[in-house]
Every structure is written in C-alpha cells, then in structure tokens.
Amino acid sequence: MTSNTHTGTTVTIFFEDGRKFNDQRDIKLNVNAIKTADASAVVKCGNTTVVCGIKLELAKPKAEEPDVGFLVTNVELLPLCSSKFRPGPPSDHAQVISNIVSDIVTNSKCINLKDLCIVPDKLSWVLYCDMVCMDYDGSVVDACLITLMSSLKTLLLPSVSFDVETEEIKVDTTIKTPLPVNGLPIATSFAVYQQLSRSVILTDPTAYEEEMCGGLGANLIACWNKGQLCGVFKFGGSNLSTENEKETLALAKQKSKLVEKVINICIENKS
Amino acid sequence: MKASIGDVVLPGDYCEEITVAGEKAKVIIGPGLRRELDRVYVTKAGVLKKRNPCTYWVDSYQKRYVPSRGENVIGVVVQKAGDIFRVDVGGSITAALSYLSFEGATKKNRPEVQIGDIVYAKMLVASKDMEPELVCVDSHGKKGRLGVLSDGFLFKCSLNLVRKILNPSCPLLESLKNEWPFEMAAGMNGRIWIKANSMRETIALGNAILGAEYQSDEEIKVICSNIASILAGHIS
Amino acid sequence: MGQKDDIYQNFQLRPMKCELNFLSRSDGSAILSQGETVVTVSVNGPLDIKTTSQSIEKATLEILFSSKGGKPSVADRFKENVIRQTCETAILGCLYPRTGITITIQELEDYGGLLSCAINCACLALLNSGISLHHVVAAVSCIVDETGNIVLEPEYQQVQSAATKLYFVFDSRDKNLVTGFTEGAVGEDMYLEALEKCRAASDLVFNFYRDVVTKYSNVI
Numbered sequence: 001m002t003s004n005t006h007t008g009t010t011v012t013i014f015f016e017d018g019r020k021f022n023d024q025r026d027i028k029l030n031v032n033a034i035k036t037a038d039a040s041a042v043v044k045c046g047n048t049t050v051v052c053g054i055k056l057e058l059a060k061p062k063a064e065e066p067d068v069g070f071l072v073t074n075v076e077l078l079p080l081c082s083s084k085f086r087p088g089p090p091s092d093h094a095q096v097i098s099n100i101v102s103d104i105v106t107n108s109k110c111i112n113l114k115d116l117c118i119v120p121d122k123l124s125w126v127l128y129c130d131m132v133c134m135d136y137d138g139s140v141v142d143a144c145l146i147t148l149m150s151s152l153k154t155l156l157l158p159s160v161s162f163d164v165e166t167e168e169i170k171v172d173t174t175i176k177t178p179l180p181v182n183g184l185p186i187a188t189s190f191a192v193y194q195q196l197s198r199s200v201i202l203t204d205p206t207a208y209e210e211e212m213c214g215g216l217g218a219n220l221i222a223c224w225n226k227g228q229l230c231g232v233f234k235f236g237g238s239n240l241s242t243e244n245e246k247e248t249l250a251l252a253k254q255k256s257k258l259v260e261k262v263i264n265i266c267i268e269n270k271s
Numbered sequence: 272m273k274a275s276i277g278d279v280v281l282p283g284d285y286c287e288e289i290t291v292a293g294e295k296a297k298v299i300i301g302p303g304l305r306r307e308l309d310r311v312y313v314t315k316a317g318v319l320k321k322r323n324p325c326t327y328w329v330d331s332y333q334k335r336y337v338p339s340r341g342e343n344v345i346g347v348v349v350q351k352a353g354d355i356f357r358v359d360v361g362g363s364i365t366a367a368l369s370y371l372s373f374e375g376a377t378k379k380n381r382p383e384v385q386i387g388d389i390v391y392a393k394m395l396v397a398s399k400d401m402e403p404e405l406v407c408v409d410s411h412g413k414k415g416r417l418g419v420l421s422d423g424f425l426f427k428c429s430l431n432l433v434r435k436i437l438n439p440s441c442p443l444l445e446s447l448k449n450e451w452p453f454e455m456a457a458g459m460n461g462r463i464w465i466k467a468n469s470m471r472e473t474i475a476l477g478n479a480i481l482g483a484e485y486q487s488d489e490e491i492k493v494i495c496s497n498i499a500s501i502l503a504g505h506i507s
Numbered sequence: 508m509g510q511k512d513d514i515y516q517n518f519q520l521r522p523m524k525c526e527l528n529f530l531s532r533s534d535g536s537a538i539l540s541q542g543e544t545v546v547t548v549s550v551n552g553p554l555d556i557k558t559t560s561q562s563i564e565k566a567t568l569e570i571l572f573s574s575k576g577g578k579p580s581v582a583d584r585f586k587e588n589v590i591r592q593t594c595e596t597a598i599l600g601c602l603y604p605r606t607g608i609t610i611t612i613q614e615l616e617d618y619g620g621l622l623s624c625a626i627n628c629a630c631l632a633l634l635n636s637g638i639s640l641h642h643v644v645a646a647v648s649c650i651v652d653e654t655g656n657i658v659l660e661p662e663y664q665q666v667q668s669a670a671t672k673l674y675f676v677f678d679s680r681d682k683n684l685v686t687g688f689t690e691g692a693v694g695e696d697m698y699l700e701a702l703e704k705c706r707a708a709s710d711l712v713f714n715f716y717r718d719v720v721t722k723y724s725n726v727i
Contacts, residue, residue, distance in 0.1 A: 095584045107691050196308065217592060230692040236592025239683035245702070249695060272679070279721045281634070281713070282597075283642030283679035305599070305639070314599055314639035316720045332527075332723065333637025335534040335552065337603070363553045363606040399604055430637075 017206070022251055024204035027259065029146065029266045031154050039155035041147040046206060047137035052147035054155055055128040058169065061117060069116020069124035073102045075131045075144055082136035082207065084216070093216050100233055101131070101144050104223050108185035108230035111152065115180050119162045123169065127155075138206040139189035141221050146186070150263050154270070155179045184263065185225035186256035190248050192220060194238035201244055203251055214238055222252035276321045280313040280329060289327050296325055303329025333430045336361040336460035338397035343417070345425065345458030346405065348388045356384055358392070358405055361427070361460045366403040368392060373407045374414035389420045389464060391456045420456060423466030424473050430461045432484045443483050446495035447476065451502065475502050520647070520660045520711050521620075525719050527635045535636020539628035541660065543618035546625045548632040552608030560607065565600030571611045572625070586622055593626055593676050593686045599639040608638065619666035623648040626676055627712060634720065642678040644685055645712035647705040649673050651693060657701050659708050673701050677709040
C-alpha cells in the first residue's frame with residue numbers, strides 16, 4: 001500500500017494514491033443538486049460519494065414532548081456502492097453508520113428541535129434526512145456529515161399558519177425562512193495500521209486502507225463542533241496509544257476548520 | 272504484566288523466564304502460551320506451570336475440544352462416506368477415520384463399524400486448517416486399547432476433569448478400582464466411556480467421576496468410599 | 508506527582524461480583540454485576556458454521572444481544588457492533604479459522620453502565636471458555652456532571668441527568684484504547700482527563716479479573 005522514496009536519509013511514505021499519511025482527499029461539494037427535495041447536497045471525498053436529500057413533512061408532536069419536532073436521519077448503503085453490501089434489509093454496518101450519524105447530530109445540538117415546532121402539541125416539522133451512498137470508498141461517516149450539514153444549512157422552511165379552532169393548516173411556500181443551524185459538526189475518520197509494535201495513523205482512509213486496518217467499522221472517528229468534541233467513536237481495530245489519540249484529535253480539529261470553510265464557501269457561491 | 276511460574280495468569284501477560292531459558296536451551300511451550308516477536312505471551316486464563324527441564328504450559332478451564340495431535344479421544348460415528356467414517360469428537364468439525372486404519376483391516380476385510388458406534392481413537396492429523404484424522408491402530412499396526420467400544424455408557428464432561436482423573440497423582444481411579452470391577456476409557460475431548468456389571472454400578476461410577484470435578488484429593492477419597500458403601504448397601 | 512497519585516487512588520468503581528461457569532451447557536459463561544447492573548453472557552465455540560459466513564483467515568464472531576424487553580432494536584445492533592469489534596481484537600481468531608464463535612448477552616438489570624458491564628462480562632465468559640485471547644479488555648464508563656466533575660461508573664440517577672457520557676475499553680497489554688465512544692459534547696481537555704482517569708481505573712477491573720481467576724484456579 002505504500003511506496004518508499006529514499007532521498008538521502010529521509011524517508012517519505014505515501015498512500016497508494018500519492019497522498020501523505022495525514023493528507024485528506026479532495027472534497028467536491030454541490031448543494032441543492034436535487035430539485036425535487038426540499039434541500040439536498042452531493043459530496044465527493046475522493047471516490048466516496050454520498051447524496052443527501054431532506055424531505056419536509058408536518059406531524060403532531062409526541063405527547064410527552066409537545067414542543068419538540070423531529071429530525072430523522074438514515075444512511076443507506078445499497079449494493080450499488082460496494083460489492084460488500086448485499087440487497088435486502090439494512091446491514092448491521094449500515095445501521096451502525098446511521099446510528100453514529102444521528103448520535104453526532106444529537107450530541108452536537110446543532111439543530112434545536114424546538115425550532116421545528118410550529119404550534120406546541122399540535123403541529124411540528126418532521127425532517128427526513130436520507131443519505132444514500134453512491135460509491136463506498138472509505139470514510140463514509142465524514143461524507144455523510146458533510147452532505148447532511150450542507151443540506152440542513154440550505155434548508156428553507158415554508159411558513160405555516162395553523163388555525164387552532166378549525167385545525168386547518170395553510171402552507172405558504174412563497175415565504176421561506178432558513179432553519180437555524182448552530183455550529184457545524186465535522187467528522188474525520190482515521191484508520192490505525194498496526195506495524196509490529198508501533199501504529200501508523202492514516203487520515204481519511206479509502207476502502208482498501210480500511211480493509212488493511214481491521215475492516216468495516218474499525219475506524220476511529222473524531223467529530224468537532226465549535227471547539228468541542230461532539231463524538232469520538234472507535235470500535236475495535238488496532239489499539240491506540242495516548243500520543244496517537246492526541247495526534248488524531250489535533251488533526252481532526254485542523255480538518256474540521258478546513259471543511260467548515262469549504263461548506264460555507266460552497267453555500268455562499270450557490271446563493 | 273510480567274508473570275512467573277505458579278502465578279495465576281491472564282491473557283496478555285508475558286513470561287520473561289521462558290525467554291531467558293530459551294536463549295540457553297530449547298524450550299517447549301504448551302497450550303495457553305504463544306510466541307510473539309521476542310516475548311512469550313499467555314493466551315488463556317489459568318495457572319502457569321513448568322516441568323523440568325524446559326516445558327511450560329498454562330492449566331486452564333475448558334469445555335470445548337480443539338483437536339490436537341496425538342491425543343486419545345472418544346467419538347461417535349455419524350456418517351459412512353465411501354472409504355472413511357465421519358466421527359464426531361466434539362470439535363468444530365467431524366474427524367475422518369479411514370476403514371483401513373483398524374487392526375488387520377484390508378480392502379477385502381472391512382472392519383465392522385456402524386453409524387452410532389463409539390470409537391476410541393488417536394488423533395493422527397490435527398491442524399487448524401485441515402479436517403482432523405483419526406486412527407485406531409498404533410504405528411506398528413496393533414490396535415492396543417483403541418477401537419470400537421461396545422455397550423457401556425458415554426457421558427461428557429469438561430476437559431479439565433479428564434486431565435485431572437488421568438493424572439497419576441489423582442486418587443479417584445485408584446480408590447474406585449478397589450471397590451468394584453469396571454472398564455473405563457477417557458477421551459481427552461471431554462468424553463468418558465464406562466462399563467460396569469450392573470446399571471447401579473455404572474451410575475455410581477459416573478457420579479463419582481463427575482462429583483470429583485471440584486474436589487481436592489482428600490475429598491475425592493471420601494466421596495469414593497461413601498459411594499462404595501452406598502452401593503454395597505451399608506447405607507441406604 | 509503525589510497529588511496526581513491521590514486523584515487516581517481516591518476513585519473506586521461500583522462493587523463487582525461475578526460467577527463463572529454460570530450456565531452448565533454452554534462452553535463458557537459468566538454472570539457479572541456491577542453495582543445494580545447485571546448481565547449474563549454465554550460463549551459457544553469454536554463451532555461449525557455455514558459456509559457463506561466462514562472466513563479462511565479467522566474465526567467468525569457472532570454476537571447476540573438481548574435486552575430485557577426482548578424486542579430487537581437499532582440500538583441493540585449498535586451495542587452488538589461495539590461488543591463484536593471489541594471482542595474481535597481480543598480473540599486470537601487466527602487459531603480457529605473457518606469456525607464460528609457465538610457470544611450471547613442477556614441483560615438482566617440495567618441501572619446504568621450496561622454496555623461496559625456487558626463487555627466485561629463477555630470478557631470473563633471468554634476467559635471461562637478457554638478460547639485463546641490476545642489480551643483481556645476492561646470497559647470503564649464515566650460521565651461529566653453539571654459542575655464539570657468526572658464521575659466514574661456513575662449510579663443510575665447520575666446517568667439519567669448527565670449531559671455527557673463516555674465509554675472506554677482498554678487492553679491489558681499496554682493499556683491502549685481498544686474502543687471508545689462518547690455521548691454528548693465535551694471539551695478536549697475534559698475528554699483527555701476522562702480518558703486518563705478511566706485508563707487508571709481499568710487496573711481495578713483487571714485486578715478483579717485476576718481475583719476471579721484465582722478463585723477458580725485452585726479447582727482446576
């Protein structure tokens with residue numbers, strides 16, 4: 001997976017695609033790509049491609065939390081994106097990715113669910129955020145969060161008037177207000193490659209690299225939002241020492257700032 | 272964590288003593304130990320043991336059998352497939368037993384083995400990547416004690432119990448054999464076959480063996496004499 | 508330095524009680540209580556499994572988590588994944604290729620820290636089963652309360668009110684991080700402090716394992 005270039009005494013080691021270990025792949029982002037969705041975004045991180053579409057619906061809030069709306073996230077890993085996935089009900093891996101993405105969104109509190117409520121106990125918005133992976137080439141959680149957050153940031157909520165007596169709902173699509181988004185959680189995946197007694201940290205691994213480092217779901221994922229950690233996930237794989245842990249957190253922080261810039265510039269250019 | 276002989280060890284501990292001994296002489300590392308790079312690591316929970324000059328192993332608790340070369344095991348024939356019998360020995364897959372690996376067997380003179388028969392056999396090939404293979408003869412073509420076990424009663428137990436009762440220092444068989452006559456075959460795969468003159472004696476024997484699992488040598492002697500006196504009708 | 512030692516010595520985990528070989532028919536089993544939380548685990552294997560799920564390189568690990576309610580949910584799949592990935596690093600699967608190892612976890616009581624209790628119990632059941640392990644693992648959970656204090660192995664009420672929960676699993680060889688995940692937002696310093704505290708506390712769990720094995724070793 002690596003090629004060594006000997007230049008005098010220094011040895012530089014590169015990924016198979018010529019990146020350095022802690023370089024990340026190029027990000028290509030396009031917002032509002034799907035006209036039929038209420039908000040959408042497509043992202044390509046290297047070859048990994050994820051599309052996110054948000055569908056708006058109205059529903060009655062839960063009785064136990066009358067002033068809270070709903071944000072439903074779902075990640076689909078279809079056989080389309082990789083030969084590793086079979087048709088049929090969502091695989092365990094897809095369920096775990098879904099869970100991680102929704103955990104990050106809830107933990108970061110970037111969306112205040114109270115903002116989604118229109119009339120307490122009567123009416124609130126339901127945001128169905130569906131992320132579909134088109135090409136699975138590693139670090140899929142990173143890509144999912146980028147599309148999800150760009151979609152949420154561009155989402156416009158139409159104004160709704162609700163008649164308490166007649167319970168009549170009027171939706172005015174001409175007046176739209178953006179959804180308040182508080183912060184921007186950005187996840188970064190790392191693969192830990194065990195080489196005898198020391199380990200090498202690979203930023204933004206491809207599917208091949210993930211496979212070399214413990215297979216599906218063994219990535220370390222660190223998520224930053226506004227200078228706070230809103231999710232650190234590591235399930236098995238190679239073991240990680242404290243120095244490596246600190247290194248990854250710093251790298252993730254660096255990357256989160258960069259990606260945040262990318263998202264903001266992209267949205268500005270579009271509007 | 273560093274461990275030394277006689278210690279209670281957990282997987283992940285390492286023993287420097289073995290490494291040091293290995294520099295001077297050849298050492299044999301047995302079950303529960305594994306060499307990684309320049310250290311010897313423990314892989315099973317138990318007690319680290321040593322036999323002079325240089326044999327090391329970990330005594331651990333286990334119920335599931337993993338085939339290992341040269342061990343005598345007891346299996347049940349589950350299938351006849353052409354030239355071989357498939358024998359269930361309690362491992363992850365069945366073991367193969369060729370019909371030619373019986374004493375005096377030739378292509379014409381096939382041994383009488385039926386599905387459901389119990390065989391006492393030796394592991395000839397046991398590798399993690401291959402199907403285990405059994406034989407019922409030794410290297411001289413003699414059957415010795417191996418072969419089909421007819422009648423009797425077969426029961427399962429933990430692997431430790433078999434090792435324990437086969438240990439020459441264990442008083443169990445020593446005390447039982449003086450009380451009443453019986454036949455016994457113990458497979459290292461945690462299966463014991465017993466045969467006594469009556470049902471009563473067979474059950475008593477089985478209970479004595481199973482009861483010995485967590486007892487000390489002294490307690491085993493007491494159990495044996497108790498069972499013997501119950502059997503003899505002194506105590507009802 | 509003295510002060511730092513104090514911090515590490517003053518903590519304690521909830522009382523742990525364990526019985527090995529709790530179930531008579533499985534290859535390895537354990538029941539573990541940490542405080543009020545109780546979990547039982549059974550391990551079977553290495554067993555024959557169907558050809559499609561066999562791996563020629565290592566043993567296939569199958570985890571079944573049943574919650575007290577019995578109804579399977581996405582959260583259970585998540586727990587299964589955490590336990591599978593954690594156990595996979597611990598088990599020397601390369602010694603048992605083309606076989607399957609089944610770990611069944613039954614929740615009995617959940618008063619906080621269910622997942623760490625389940626991981627510790629699974630580890631004890633694996634020790635009992637005699638399957639070769641690379642190392643043992645110890646799971647420690649903690650929360651950050653409103654005042655910014657780190658509470659190790661919190662009680663039920665504390666878990667309910669906590670904004671941030673952190674779970675860590677360490678290996679016994681180098682005390683490196685095997686598994687870790689967080690719920691809720693946390694600052695970097697706080698995260699690292701919690702990590703170090705849990706790492707130090709994992710020693711208590713490893714010592715507990717050793718005590719349990721010692722207790723059972725005299726009957727082997």
